[in-house]
Amino acid sequence: MxxxxxxxxxxxxxxxxxxxxxxxxxxxxxxxxxxxxxxxxxxxxxxxxxxxxxxxxxxxxxxxxxxxxxxxxxxxxxxxxxxxxxxxxxxxxxxxxxxxxxxxxxxxxxxxxxxxxxxxxxxxxxxxxxxxxxxxxxxxxxxxxxxxxxxxxxxxxxxxxxxxxxxxxxxxxxxxMKKREKEREEELKKQEGKNKVKQEHKPGFDGRWYTDINNTLDVNAETQINETINDSPKNDEKNREELEKEFWEEKVPFTPESRMQVHEHLQELKKRDEKKDESKQTKQPRRLMTDNGQMLNVNEAKIDFSLTDDEENNQYVLDVSTYKYLDTSLLDVDVQPTYVRVTIKGKVLQLVLEEEVKADSSKARRSQTTGHLLISMPKAKHLIQARKVSPPKQTFNSEPKHDGHKDNKMKTVELLEVAPNGNQEMDFGNIVKEKTDVVKAPFESKVFQKPVERPNSEDFVDDPDVPPLL
Missing domain, CATH: 3.80.10.10 (Ribonuclease Inhibitor)
Incomplete structure (x- = not known):
């Protein structure tokens, strides 16, 4: 209640x-x-x-x-x-x-x-x-x-x-009201009959009470008890299904009592299911290592990932395709020298590394656009690489060779010096050549010369009131 x-x-x-x-x-x-x-x-x-x-x-x-x-x-x-x-x-x-x-x-x-x-x-x-x-x-x-x-x-x-x-x-x-009274009486009798049947079929009880403790059960009673006990576990599931079918197929009037019976029956089924769930064996945890301590590759989360060996930066890079809207609090990263483990909502992604890495120097960051998890793991062993040397400066001589080979026209590549003598200052004002009267038109068009002003005639009078020609 x-x-x-x-x-x-x-x-x-x-x-x-x-x-x-x-x-x-x-x-x-x-x-x-x-x-x-x-x-x-x-x-x-x-x-x-x-x-x-x-x-x-x-x-x-x-x-x-x-x-x-x-x-x-x-x-x-x-x-x-x-x-x-x-x-x-x-x-x-x-x-x-x-x-x-x-x-x-x-x-x-x-x-x-x-x-x-x-x-x-x-x-x-x-x-x-x-x-x-x-x-x-x-x-x-x-x-x-x-x-x-x-x-x-x-x-x-x-x-x-x-x-x-x-x-x-x-x-x-x-x-x-008279009809309801009859329904109550019938329901009461029905309940009493069910209780009596349950009591009679109770294992270890044959329906009779014994006042004398020293009395022993007769052979028939003992046989009946044994049959009840032995048959009960075997046919329990089958009988339960039959009783369940009979309960729902039974025609009963729609009364408060029948509604209470349905409710109680559903409560019993619920309790039975809860007991079944409790009786089930708990799921064994996923094995992450062998008996001899060797780590295993596990992808319990069944998520996409890529593990690349970045030789240029001497590190491993693990890109885990975590969901874009997955809360970061549901992610856990554990980097060890020989393996990396990512726990996503309680499910494990574990990868064994071929080389040892620096766990303390490893970094994990999350993309704000895709949501992917990127883990950088520097390797413990430093990679020795050859130093890059710039190619020597090549000079090309225009003088011909006299060693019997074909003459090659060579040019000398020189850098531009702003101030050749070092002490002199560069005159930036005379960099551009002097202006000429000839104006070059673009795109190889005709060249136009600058027009020359014609001298004034002898009878020319400069009247200031006359506006200039446009």
Whole structure:
């Protein structure tokens, strides 16, 4: 049985920073709760309360919730509407798919001034002849019943025939109550029979009690006990499957008792599965080395990688293709002189190195774009390489050779000296040659000479008022 504890309520009030005294909305659905308790003491400010999909058989301990506006008890085992007279602010009540057969119990909602909506879909009382008219005539402030609006003409007609409808409802209700009583008795007998069968087939017990300790069992009883004990382990799994099939194929009435049986059966299956999981052997850890201490190559993470030998920098470079959005806290790198181990979310990638490396000088860094993990591991042995010598300066002589070989035109390659004598300063102003009147046009076009000004004539008069020619 699941109880409504303070810890459970605080866990469900995270949106209110765990405070329960000022809590206005609380959701306790699908918790297998079998009793409403303590909420009227701890959460007096509640306005909305969700208790659907539980095993609650009775509405209780909510009368002091004066500010409660909405109560959801759908998919429970409620058989009558009760103990809601003190919920002065109640506006909506949801009892969908319950076992309300005593329809006259809704009269406890008559004095609630703000009550507007009621849901009774899926209850036995909805099958009564005159069900809707009775509810509408009884709850005069009701605006919606089972999700359908109530019209004025419908209410007036129901009020006019109220006395007749109520008598009809009471007769049908009494018949249902008698039927429920028979179902309870049959269920009680059925449970007693099951308990008796279990007791009779209990290993080591033949159904009889022995008062004399010195008495010995007769041969038949002893044989029966031995057969029961021996056959039990062999056929346990087979019998269990048959019983499971019979349980789900058995036709039973939809009652609170049958719903409790299904719940208990599911709980037993859950416990059985948990025991199986506990009995299973734990998975053996991955072997990372042989019995003689030799390390192994392991890729338990099944991830892509590349290990290259960087001879130029005398180091090994390991590139592990870790996921781009994998948190770095889930990665662990361990570099040893002869191997490197990368743990990714608890799974190991281990590689054996051909040469020893400097573990202290190794570096691991993560790419911010691809997410790859790059590990640089310098080798312990230094690599001796030949020193690179620049090629000698070659001079080419233009003088011909006289050794009988063919003459080769050779040129001397010299560097440009800014100041040949060293003491003289370079005259940067005379680097460019003097300007000439001849202007060379690009792209081997015609050469244009600079135009020469024509001298003025003898009768030329320079009048300053005349604007110059453009």
């Amino acid at each position: 699941v109880r409504i504890t303070e810890l459970l309520v605080r866990k469900r009030s995270e949106h209110n920073e765990g405070e329960i005294y000022s809590l206005e909305e609380l959701s306790l659905h699908q918790q297998d709760i079998e009793k409403i308790e303590n909420l009227d003491k701890w959460c007096r400010e509640l306005k909305i309360l969700y208790l659907q999909s539980n095993l609650i058989p009775k509405i209780e301990n909510v009368g002091r919730l004066k500010k409660l506006e909405y109560l959801n008890l759908a998919l429970n085992n409620v058989e009558r509407v009760e103990n809601l007279e003190g919920c002065e602010s109640l506006q909506k009540l949801d009892l969908t798919v319950n076992f309300v057969g005593e329809l006259t119990s809704i009269e406890c909602l008559v004095d609630l001034p703000h009550f507007r909506e009621l849901f009774l879909t899926g209850n036995p009382c909805t099958n009564y002849d005159g069900y809707r008219d009775y509810v509408i005539a009884t709850l005069k402030n009701l605006q919606q019943l089972d999700g359908q609006g109530i019209e004025k003409s419908e209410r007036i007609k129901a009020i006019q025939e109220y006395s007749e409808i109520r008598n009809k409802i009471i007769r049908q209700q009494n018949e249902y």
